[in-house]
Amino acid sequence: MRPNNYYLAAFSAFFIWGFFSLALKPLHNYSSLDILFYRVFFSVALMVIINVIFRRNVMLQNWNYFKAMTPKQKRSVIVLTLGGGLFLSSNWFVFIYVMNHISVKAASLAYLICPILTTILAFVLLKEQLSKWQWFAVSIGAFSCVLLSLNHFEDIFYSLITAATYAMYLVSQRKNSELDKFLVLTIQLVFTAIILLPFYPKHSGALPTESLFYSCLLIIVVFFTIIPLFLNLYALKGINSSAVGIMIYINPIIGFMLALFYFHEKVSTLQLFSYFLIIISIIVFNKKIIFSKKAKIVPAEIVI
Structure with missing residues (x-):
């Protein structure tokens, strides 16, 4: 498998997520927690149906493969899968x-x-090695984030917590390469649903009755949850976590462009400059892939 396919999968995942606001905007009258609850529950239901009806052989093969693992390998798969969830x-x-x-x-x-x-x-x-150019790209990205956070120091603390949880998800799933990715994602979302379920009775609102809610939710579940998450996990099979991680910048860049040209929100010159630096950092980080005709193959397997 050519590594460019994995880069394309990572790019596609965050490109899709960049348009998430278009699906969420019609649901602005609903509670964010309600959207979260139904997003997870509906995703689980759809993915379980797909696995049971269309992927029974894959489930059986993975179950047999799991049973044949050593106790150490089993523990690793369980910890990484549930930990990722x-x-x-x-x-x-x-x-x-x-x-x-x-x-x-x-x-x-x-x-x-x-x-x-x-x-x-x-x-x-993971001991993933980066070139000097890639570290330079990370430095550019860090500097742009500092510019965006000026006069908003409280935001940095909460942003770090949010960012750290997804960063740990990406890094942990880079090592979780033993089982089928769609099946792993299903297990993780089932585990997420189990975690959310006790909070549902107390924190959920009245059961939505409008068709708009369910039509938008279907779009969110299919196009902004299942597909990009699967692409994200697939990309981690062939490229390292830092390469996938740098692609995350695509998400807020698209969101910024939508805010500027679609929702007509006001932006400052400093914000424009910061996002321009982020685009530069993405290009610099992936310059070997973008400008090289023959990409170097990245190992798809990691020893656990």
């Missing part, structure tokens, strides 16, 4: 809290900080 659910919880109780800017800033944290964690925990 915990990081994912924590990220969604914290993101909703920051969005509702801190500021929208802090939530957006989190996904600008996340690539930097992902790169550092991958370097420390």
